[in-house]
Amino acid sequence: MMVAKSTAREEAVKKIKVTKTEHSRIGEVDFNNLVFGKKYADHMLVADFDGKEWVNAQIIPFQNFSVSPSNAAWHYGQAIFEGIKAYKDQAGNPIIFRPYDNYKRFNLSAERMGMPSVPEWLFIGGLDMLIDLDRNWVPTGEGCSLYLRPFMIAADEFIGVRPSETYRFAIINSPSGPYFNKPIKLLVQDKYVRAFPGGVGFAKAAGNYGGAMYPTMQAKKEGYDQILWVDGYEHKYLQECGTMNVFAIIGNTAITPDLSQGTILEGVTRGSVMEVLHDMGLTVEERPISIDEIVTAYNNGTLREVFGTGTAASVAYVEELSYKDNHLKLDTTKYEVGSEVIRRLDGMRTGKSADIHNWNYIVGE
Numbered sequence: 001m002m003v004a005k006s007t008a009r010e011e012a013v014k015k016i017k018v019t020k021t022e023h024s025r026i027g028e029v030d031f032n033n034l035v036f037g038k039k040y041a042d043h044m045l046v047a048d049f050d051g052k053e054w055v056n057a058q059i060i061p062f063q064n065f066s067v068s069p070s071n072a073a074w075h076y077g078q079a080i081f082e083g084i085k086a087y088k089d090q091a092g093n094p095i096i097f098r099p100y101d102n103y104k105r106f107n108l109s110a111e112r113m114g115m116p117s118v119p120e121w122l123f124i125g126g127l128d129m130l131i132d133l134d135r136n137w138v139p140t141g142e143g144c145s146l147y148l149r150p151f152m153i154a155a156d157e158f159i160g161v162r163p164s165e166t167y168r169f170a171i172i173n174s175p176s177g178p179y180f181n182k183p184i185k186l187l188v189q190d191k192y193v194r195a196f197p198g199g200v201g202f203a204k205a206a207g208n209y210g211g212a213m214y215p216t217m218q219a220k221k222e223g224y225d226q227i228l229w230v231d232g233y234e235h236k237y238l239q240e241c242g243t244m245n246v247f248a249i250i251g252n253t254a255i256t257p258d259l260s261q262g263t264i265l266e267g268v269t270r271g272s273v274m275e276v277l278h279d280m281g282l283t284v285e286e287r288p289i290s291i292d293e294i295v296t297a298y299n300n301g302t303l304r305e306v307f308g309t310g311t312a313a314s315v316a317y318v319e320e321l322s323y324k325d326n327h328l329k330l331d332t333t334k335y336e337v338g339s340e341v342i343r344r345l346d347g348m349r350t351g352k353s354a355d356i357h358n359w360n361y362i363v364g365e
């Protein structure tokens with residue numbers, strides 16, 4: 001059960017020791033030319049799991065960790081993370097978009113990877129305190145936000161294969177511009193597979209990304225931006241792409257792959273986009289969707305749009321989808337559904353329009 005916002009923050013304020021930086025680096029950042037994930041806000045949060053409980057929770061100036069070469073995370077991959085965004089509302093107050101959804105997903109990932117769960121005061125209360133302190137780092141430019149990166153790694157100094165007993169949890173924040181600034185080209189991958197039922201595809205585990213690097217490098221050499229993964233048995237049912245879930249608009253129906261196989265990350269943006277599409281009057285279907293269905297819809301003229309959704313990328317229009325000899329080209333300048341979804345989502349998360357779904361977490365007391 002989630003506790004009230006004020007309770008998580010109050011507990012955090014009692015338990016998290018704060019040491020402020022004496023040398024803010026904010027003057028070094030060109031807020032008019034932000035790139036994704038290169039600069040980090042002045043402060044970070046760190047806490048350690050000592051085998052029994054979370055201890056030494058602190059907000060400190062952003063700095064390196066000192067890590068043993070025998071660190072268990074490096075050898076066996078017990079490492080998970082989240083990606084969340086903070087914006088400013090029209091009055092200039094920082095707001096975090098749906099952090100409780102990321103919090104729940106973080107602990108799901110932790111469980112699947114045999115790692116301890118993180119308490120709400122540390123994750124939610126810690127985020128609140130950290131962003132309150134670094135509020136000047138939340139950009140306000142078009143398409144910009146403070147990207148929040150909570151993560152947890154195994155901390156044992158031991159090279160035997162077993163779950164680590166100790167862990168480190170941390171949050172670092174990065175002022176960021178748009179992830180993709182143009183429509184993307186996707187390659188439907190039918191040789192390499194990202195996730196199987198029973199595996200860790202639904203978790204935001206570092207290894208999922210490591211395993212995707214080589215196939216993605218190959219796809220990039222062929223001129224694609226990302227891979228659209230399909231299932232590992234029949235190599236035809238869509239899963240997700242890179243760091244995004246995927247939607248196809250066929251006629252007046254929006255279709256996105258369902259989560260029943262446990263192979264897809266349950267995107268927070270995916271959930272938000274489904275609700276926004278519903279608000280817009282479209283029929284939303286969460287179900288298995290094959291690449292053959294997409295190709296057929298393209299050939300008979302009913303495939304209107306394909307887009308990816310994710311925290312980093314927001315909504316990314318797909319201008320090309322290639323599968324074997326089929327090269328589906330889509331005119332993204334005519335994407336009415338995707339553009340309306342972006343308009344509504346942006347409006348809500350920057351306080352320009354009413355937060356009708358209660359998605360915004362207002363930072364501070």
Ligand SMILES: Cc1ncc(COP(=O)(O)O)c(C=O)c1O
Nearest residue numbers: 243244245265267268269310311
């Ligand atoms: C593999 C993968 N799928 C989907 C998503 C989209 O999830 P969200 O909307 O929560 O960012 C992400 C990004 O977090 C991702 O890494």
